Amino acid sequence: MHAARDPAAFEEFYRRHVDGVTRFVARRITDPHLVADLTAEVFLAMLDSADSYRPGRGSETAWLYGIARNVVSVEWRRAARESRAVGRFAGRRLLEPDDVTRLEERIDAEAAARHHREALTGLPEGERAVVELVVVDQLTVAEAAAALGIRPVAARVRLHRARKALRAATEHAELPGRPSGSETDSLSYVRGNA
The missing domain is CATH 1.10.10.10 (Winged helix-like DNA-binding domain superfamily/Winged helix DNA-binding domain)
Incomplete structure (x- = not known):
């Protein structure tokens, strides 16, 4: 996939799919910080596996949702192994209040x-x-x-x-x-x- 090697192509790909991926994750996760983190992980995983994309097997969206499904599944397995108290604060980046509000609205939607x-x-x-x-x-x-x-x-x-x-x-x-x-x-x- 060309987007993995070309920063401008990646930016276009990201802008085209970020809302869909965020909605996909928000349908499965209720914590806005985790939604933001997993959405970013989906695009990082996409870059790592860009060579595996085959247009003849399905759309970019289907391929990206397959990656998102794997990222969310990995998170669920991780959370099941860790206690909830430790898991809620480990490895999170801090979000601005506006970001939290926007993600809470998306989660509610x-x-x-x-x-x-x-x-x-x-x-x-x-x-x-x-x-x-x-x-x-x-x-x-x-x-x-x-x-x-x-x-x-x-x-x-x-x-x-x-x-x-x-x-x-x-x-x-x-x-x-x-x-x-x-x-x-x-x-x-x-x-x-x-």
Whole structure:
């Protein structure tokens, strides 16, 4: 990828994708400092793996979301190993109050997406990952497959299984605090009702 070797190309690439990557991370992480740090880590990891990008396998966005998914997964594993008290302050850069406010607003804006992710926790990891990328992150099934490193047909099968499981779960259980508006529309899409 040309952006890894050319600072001007990298800046253009960064500006084109930073909001999307920040939203991706904010849908999964609620701490504004950590959102900022992980977003930066995604772009550092992108520079390290730029030679692995193959345009024929998917869009830049799908490839970048695959990297972001790995960065977030690494963070979750790290946090699980460390105590919460130590983990909250270790290795953080200080953010200006305006930065914290902006990231808190972004995190609040992604609350519905986090709710959707919580509704999917009963699904196997592979199915949940496809649903997250297709419904929450709005990638195509082919792009989600590229981000996960699987074939498009496998992604379609996983999406079908997830929809079937969610349809069965919602038919047999009345959920308190059921989502409304666009949340219901998104969940209906996942279940295959839309």
